[in-house]
Amino acid sequence: MLYQNNGGNKIPVLGLGTFLSNDEEILTNVLNEAFKLGYRHIDTATVYKNEHVVGKVIKEWLLSGQVNREDLFITTKLAPSSLYEDRVEEALKTSLENLQLDYVDLWLIHMPVAMKIVDGKPVPQPTDFISVWKKMEEQVEAGRAKTIGVSNFSISQIQRIQKIAKIQPANLQVEVNVFFQNRELVKFALSQNIVVVAYGPLGNPGMATRREGLPSLFENEVVKKISKKHSKTAAQVAFRFLIQKNLVTIPKCSSAERLKENINIFDFELDQEDIKSLEGLDRGDEARVFDMSFIPGLVDHPEYPYKK
Ligand SMILES: NC(=O)c1ccc[n+]([C@@H]2O[C@H](COP(=O)([O-])OP(=O)(O)OC[C@H]3O[C@@H](n4cnc5c(N)ncnc54)[C@H](OP(=O)(O)O)[C@@H]3O)[C@@H](O)[C@H]2O)c1
Numbered sequence: 001m002l003y004q005n006n007g008g009n010k011i012p013v014l015g016l017g018t019f020l021s022n023d024e025e026i027l028t029n030v031l032n033e034a035f036k037l038g039y040r041h042i043d044t045a046t047v048y049k050n051e052h053v054v055g056k057v058i059k060e061w062l063l064s065g066q067v068n069r070e071d072l073f074i075t076t077k078l079a080p081s082s083l084y085e086d087r088v089e090e091a092l093k094t095s096l097e098n099l100q101l102d103y104v105d106l107w108l109i110h111m112p113v114a115m116k117i118v119d120g121k122p123v124p125q126p127t128d129f130i131s132v133w134k135k136m137e138e139q140v141e142a143g144r145a146k147t148i149g150v151s152n153f154s155i156s157q158i159q160r161i162q163k164i165a166k167i168q169p170a171n172l173q174v175e176v177n178v179f180f181q182n183r184e185l186v187k188f189a190l191s192q193n194i195v196v197v198a199y200g201p202l203g204n205p206g207m208a209t210r211r212e213g214l215p216s217l218f219e220n221e222v223v224k225k226i227s228k229k230h231s232k233t234a235a236q237v238a239f240r241f242l243i244q245k246n247l248v249t250i251p252k253c254s255s256a257e258r259l260k261e262n263i264n265i266f267d268f269e270l271d272q273e274d275i276k277s278l279e280g281l282d283r284g285d286e287a288r289v290f291d292m293s294f295i296p297g298l299v300d301h302p303e304y305p306y307k308k
Contacts, residue, residue: 007170015041
């Protein structure tokens with residue numbers, strides 16, 4: 001495994017994502033298999049409603065003595081419904097209870113917009129993430145989070161936090177894949193020593209609400225050619241591309257076979273020609289999978305991060 005320096009804490013460059021991992025039995029099996037294969041970095045979130053499953057499996061592995069807490073890198077995220085300064089501490093304590101942990105390695109603001117849940121649906125609210133950040137810093141000081149960061153933030157939103165931060169954001173989790181390389185934001189974050197975690201590294205091919213017309217990694221001729229050249233799969237080429245661009249990535253999957261395939265990426269390297277060809281696949285904003293526009297009122301919110 002390779003690592004990056006996440007605010008003084010080692011983050012494995014490949015982790016396991018758990019968005020839409022809602023079936024307890026499947027996720028339990030996936031996590032057990034992942035730990036066996038050497039995954040040590042798990043990405044969850046309060047809104048995924050699976051922290052308790054992640055916690056249960058981690059506890060078993062820690063109790064069995066097969067892994068130490070220091071070898072694990074566990075990320076969770078502050079839900080939009082808790083994006084208020086007076087809810088921050090309670091939200092982390094609840095996550096830690098679910099995860100059965102004393103601390104998380106990384107705690108992220110899930111997105112820069114607070115939401116109220118009305119009749120089961122998210123409704124965007126006036127938001128002050130600066131006051132929230134100050135409360136998150138207190139959680140680092142209390143030892144409940146090793147590092148803190150943001151997800152789905154724009155450059156100017158990160159800069160507003162940087163201006164007031166006692167503890168700088170260590171990490172930015174955003175969508176990046178071969179078709180949506182998110183270049184300006186990634187370049188900015190890396191220039192600030194902020195680790196970038198690429199979510200949706202495959203463009204989430206299985207997501208039911210995925211927009212029609214988005215490009216497919218698995219049908220792309222450039223990717224096919226590079227896969228063939230290295231005798232690797234399209235997914236392996238996609239992860240290798242991200243890692244060689246100095247990113248961390250967290251593909252989600254539901255089978256032992258894919259878990260194995262996805263971690264089997266440390267025995268080959270893309271050359272400059274491959275990287276150049278893959279860079280050429282970038283389609284910019286039109287290939288963004290996660291624009292969150294399905295949430296009524298979000299696109300018009302002053303803190304909507306993807307304004308064009
Ligand atoms: N911060 C945020 O707002 C945010 C947003 C989105 C995602 N994330 C995080 O990032 C993680 C990854 O993103 P994602 O889950 O949306 O998308 P993704 O990792 O790009 O795609 C996951 C999909 O790819 C399939 N897959 C996995 N490995 C494969 C392989 N080797 N070959 C073919 N298909 C494969 C999975 O299928 P099976 O499950 O059927 O195996 C699943 O349908 C999430 O799980 C979550 O932890 C964060």
